[in-house]
Amino acid sequence: MLSRLVLTDYRNHAATTIAAAPGFVVLAGDNGAGKTNVLEAVSLLAPGRGLRRAALPAIARSDGPGGFGVAATLVSGDEVATGTLAAAPERRIVRINGATATANALAERLSILWLTPAMDRLFVEPASERRRFLDRLVLALAPGHAHHAARYEAAMRQRNRLLADDVPADPTWLAALEAAMAEHGAAIVAARRGAVDALNERLADAPGGFARAGLAIDGGEDDDLARRLGEGRRRDAAAGRTLAGPHRSDLIVTHLDKAQAAAISSTGEQKALLFGIVLAHAALVADRTGRPPVLLLDEVAAHLDPQRRTALFDVLSGVGQVWMTGTEPALFAGLPADAVQLRVDGGEIVAL
Structure with a gap:
């Protein structure tokens, strides 16, 4: 405190x-x-x-x-x-x-975790907002997650700059950056998956009064990311961004009691789902970290x-x-x- x-x-x-x-x-x-x-x-x-x-x-x-x-x-x-x-x-x-x-x-x-009025639209905002929210949940359980996320983003920015350059990039340097993205990306994926699995266990037994949420991660998981990045250089250069990796994933939330996506739930239900996730996470952090x-x-x-x-x-x-x-x-x-x-x-x- x-x-x-x-x-x-x-x-x-x-x-x-x-x-x-x-x-x-x-x-x-x-x-x-x-x-x-x-x-x-x-x-x-x-x-x-x-x-x-x-x-x-x-x-x-x-x-x-x-x-x-x-x-x-x-x-x-x-x-x-x-x-x-x-x-x-x-x-x-x-x-x-x-x-x-x-x-x-x-x-x-x-x-530290927060809820603000601007987050009321979390479930209908672009996937980047839900990834950011998920990563805050993960960070409270695994402080090292910030290190891997920062290293992944830094390597990706360098790769994107090299691919956008008019001068052909050194393939060896690109491969090194892609290997770094694969290494840190695997750690990001594992930490996210672990947090989601643990939260789902908590949410299954959530107390009454709040809508029960089910969490899943969609996309971004790749057991051979370095190879995919290497094969996708021309595609990524044309797109101006990297199109594979954990930065492309999404947090999918389901209203379990209605078996429907949070994105199509009512505004009140969405708030209740979000609050239920935060309470489950708070209890999980307290148990894990003391x-x-x-x-x-x-x-x-x-x-x-x-x-x-x-x-x-x-x-x-x-x-x-x-x-x-x-x-x-x-x-x-x-x-x-x-x-x-x-x-x-x-x-x-x-x-x-």
Whole structure:
């Protein structure tokens, strides 16, 4: 969990400090007050570009010095560590207990998953969005997944540039890049498959109240990827991109109780499916790693009646640290008494 979060020159937060606690952390305030900015800052402690996928320069406070900082005190059992993320202005710098670390190092100490209103259309968006969602699930179970994904993408970008060049590329160099893609691609496929299999076991016994999801991976798996890439150079050069590999796969979600694709389920059913996946994943991460993930839930209670909100809070209790946002404090009236409830107003934080 995060026991303390400090934002410096982060979007509309000039200098914000939040003392958190196990369980619920609630951020209430008007639209545009800076609630989601706090969740985004936490999400950047995980590998990747955070819940908004924003470029680093866009995150820095508009009238600030040009960079920004996020510092978090992490508590796991008896271990306490300080993780910091800084951008100055376009380079991501990570430190753990003051020592410079790799961009993915915090994933070994902290698992983070989020749901935002923008994800409501996950099942009807392009496959790339579902792959990104799946990879976040995988990363919480296998932190090394980020390494393999980064190496795979780097090799693929180099291969694509060579194939697009007017000068014929060195076949030996192409073969080396394709071998690297095959090696890291196999690790990506294995990690994804393992996560999906484990989640399906959890989802089969999911508690009532949420639609049960079934997960499958479509495409992208190839036992001889290096050979296929070698044979497909002319095709890929003409297409301007690589047409084989795990970057072409899709996460297929089925509403098990109706035996129908999530993409054709109702909006409410899609939300329930997505939430059920996140809850199953949180329980799985807690069992596998001994440390529940931090859940970031943006505006999840906004459209629920009081009875359903209470049911939601009951389900979330005990799954780890849960950060939630909403426009009205009344939305969170059913939370336990020890929940941290804060008001956000123009980048300022006050206790409710």
